[in-house]
Amino acid sequence: MPIRIPDQLPARKTLEAEGVVVMDKSRSTRQDIRPLQIGLLNLMPNKERTETQFARLIGATPLQVDLTLVRITDHKSKGTPQKYLETFYKTWEDVRQRKFDGFIVTGAPIAHIPFNEVRYWPEMIEIMDWTQTNVHHTMFICWGAQAALHHFHGVKRYRMEKKAFGVFRHRLVNTSPLLHGMSDSPMIPVSRYNDIDRKTIGPDLEILIDNEEIGVCMLGDRKYRAAYMLNHLEYDNRSLADEYERDLNADLNPEPPANLYPGGDTSVTPENRWRSHAHLMFQNWINEIYQTTPYDLEKVGTGEE
Numbered sequence: 421m422p423i424r425i426p427d428q429l430p431a432r433k434t435l436e437a438e439g440v441v442v443m444d445k446s447r448s449t450r451q452d453i454r455p456l457q458i459g460l461l462n463l464m465p466n467k468e469r470t471e472t473q474f475a476r477l478i479g480a481t482p483l484q485v486d487l488t489l490v491r492i493t494d495h496k497s498k499g500t501p502q503k504y505l506e507t508f509y510k511t512w513e514d515v516r517q518r519k520f521d522g523f524i525v526t527g528a529p530i531a532h533i534p535f536n537e538v539r540y541w542p543e544m545i546e547i548m549d550w551t552q553t554n555v556h557h558t559m560f561i562c563w564g565a566q567a568a569l570h571h572f573h574g575v576k577r578y579r580m581e582k583k584a585f586g587v588f589r590h591r592l593v594n595t596s597p598l599l600h601g602m603s604d605s606p607m608i609p610v611s612r613y614n615d616i617d618r619k620t621i622g623p624d625l626e627i628l629i630d631n632e633e634i635g636v637c638m639l640g641d642r643k644y645r646a647a648y649m650l651n652h653l654e655y656d657n658r659s660l661a662d663e664y665e666r667d668l669n670a671d672l673n674p675e676p677p678a679n680l681y682p683g684g685d686t687s688v689t690p691e692n693r694w695r696s697h698a699h700l701m702f703q704n705w706i707n708e709i710y711q712t713t714p715y716d717l718e719k720v721g722t723g724e725e
Contacts, residue, residue, distance in 0.1 A: 426508050431472040455484040456521045463528035465499030473654040477702035483710055490515055492540045512547055519720040521713045523555040527562025531614050553721040556713040557645040565648035576617040584610045586678025590631045596640050597708045601700050607693040609655040610634055653698040661690045
């Protein structure tokens with residue numbers, strides 16, 4: 421089954437060109453099946469690129485998915501026109517009464533700001549608490565993962581001496597339905613200045629994917645059906661390269677992203693060494709939601725799941 425997104429969303433053309441099957445509303449209503457309701461809280465400034473990255477992975481499932489794009493209610497995006505937001509996005513106030521089978525909270529380029537100094541932190545707290553009553557399974561990404569780990573579990577983060585930047589080999593250290601079929605040592609894109617303090621990870625969390633040099637990659641919380649991915653399996657081929665070139669043009673003298681360019685040659689096309697793992701993990705996530713979510717969406721968060 422395809423993913424259902426707004427008919428005029430620019431990501432649609434990209435996805436269709438890549439062979440991802442996209443369904444319009446009229447076709448989806450003819451199918452006698454309840455679509456999975458997935459929400460994406462997009463905190464990134466370039467919303468079109470981020471929504472395409474996640475829709476690409478979610479849309480590869482054989483199940484029918486309705487994707488709802490969500491934004492912070494009052495925050496003005498610097499990288500996306502207001503008209504675009506009003507056309508394709510719901511504010512969190514618009515969806516706070518709804519229930520979702522799955523919900524994704526993305527990263528945000530505010531890692532240098534203490535959580536309680538983020539302008540929309542009060543709304544983030546409300547949203548994070550809401551995911552435990554209105555969402556069957558939540559995936560927190562990068563800054564979103566750091567924020568949720570801090571809020572729910574008291575996990576502390578710290579600034580690393582050097583930015584972790586590139587594609588690094590990790591290892592699977594625990595079993596989880598989200599990791600079924602993944603190789604023991606996947607390559608995963610990393611772009612962050614902060615790491616989490618392992619000593620503050622409590623027994624309610626389990627590390628799923630790790631790298632002893634770069635830091636923890638992914639944690640799971642089975643009690644509240646949440647996953648915390650600190651890195652970026654959703655990235656496309658150019659994500660790290662564009663970040664590198666942006667900093668280079670700003671005279672920040674960045675180091676090239678490790679293990680991205682073939683032979684380390686930044687003049688050639690970056691090589692994607694994580695795509696299969698990205699698709700596999702998100703298909704595992706969708707499948708786990710499908711297998712465990714109630715048919716009656718209103719039962720999400722009631723204890724009857």
